[in-house]
Amino acid sequence: MSLTAPLRAVGGGRVWSLMISLFGDLAQEEGTAIDGPVLSAMMTLLEVRPEAARVALHRLRNDGWITSEKVGRISHHSLTEKGRAESAAATPRIYAAPPGPSEGWQLVVLKAADHHSPTAMAAYGFAALAPRLYVGPANTPPPPDTMTATGEIPPAWLREQLRDESVDNAYSELAQSLESLEEALPSSDTISPLQTAVLRGLIVHNWRRLILKFPVLPPELSDPDGPARRSHLRVAALLDRLPRPAVGDLAGQSAA
Known part of the structure; x- marks a missing residue:
């Protein structure tokens, strides 16, 4: 395939x-x-x-x-x-709709620098700014026992500090692959339920491995036309174009 x-x-x-x-x-x-x-x-x-x-x-x-x-x-x-x-815990992050252009952002302050690891905070949807300080979308629930503050118009230095070229490159590679798939994808009535399940699994897999490690920041804190948002828009569009098949519909299908 x-x-x-x-x-x-x-x-x-x-x-x-x-x-x-x-x-x-x-x-x-x-x-x-x-x-x-x-x-x-x-x-x-x-x-x-x-x-x-x-x-x-x-x-x-x-x-x-x-x-x-x-x-x-x-x-x-x-x-x-x-x-x-474990799957249910990650589901809201993986399948969340792309944020609008001005949904807002928040600052999260931890009780102590080691209260939650950067990896754990990334899984919640927050990116590290400094020890104890994280930023993320305004509507994303933070971990318990944290203090939050609603973000205002961010200064340019904050956006620049949050930018990570290696993360941009990873999302760029994914965005290009998703765009290639979107262009090559035939009409839905020519794709079998088995093929649909495999394509959805690959899309989710590639998205999951990035989104749970490198959260997509709100547009106010990142490039709204950057590779992370491009990837998010493509993931949402492709999953909508490839509705999840019922497991029962896959029985007896050939991989040919």
């Missing part, structure tokens, strides 16, 4: 992480499982070798993310309670 090539190129080689994205997008509801043949067909479309898929699945079972149950000759894989909880 050549449509996956650009996104596979930027998504990294961690098959277990890709599986988390696939399950989180497709089978997050309790009681929803992906059958072994369906998962194998998805891995084939993603050009993941069977042995690599088995290793990834084994790791996720050992880590308590996925549970597998065999009924007859067919294995049924589903997220554990832990897996569903």
Whole structure:
């Protein structure tokens, strides 16, 4: 499936992480499982070798993310309670609509510099400004036990201080891949549910690995035409263009 090539190129080689994205997008509801043949067909479309898929699945079972149950000759894989909880915690960030041009921003002050790590704050949606100080969208709930202040018109130095060329480059690479996919994507009635599930999983995976590490800042604090916002707009448009298929619709489909 050549449509996956650009996104596979930027998504990294961690098959277990890709599986988390696939399950989180497709089978997050309790009681929803992906059958072994369906998962194998998805891995084939993603050009993941069977042995690599088995290793990834084994790791996720050992880590308590996925549970597998065999009924007859067919294995049924589903997220554990832990897996569903972790996926649900990230869902608002991953699937949030792109912010408007003036939704506002806020300053968050931590109780102590080590009260929350920069990684944890990034997962909440806030970028580091200085020890104990973080900034983020005005409508994003901050962690408990923090103090917040509504941001006003930011000075130019604040926008410049928050700019990170390496982050811009990462989002730029993703934006270009998403734009290529959008241009090459055929009409929705020619894409099978299995192909749709794979494309959605790749889009979510590439977006998740950046948004949970490098939050997209509000337009007031960043370039409103920059690569992060371009990526966000493309992700939203593509997920809307590729509605999530029901897991039951994937059974029996070929990866050909």
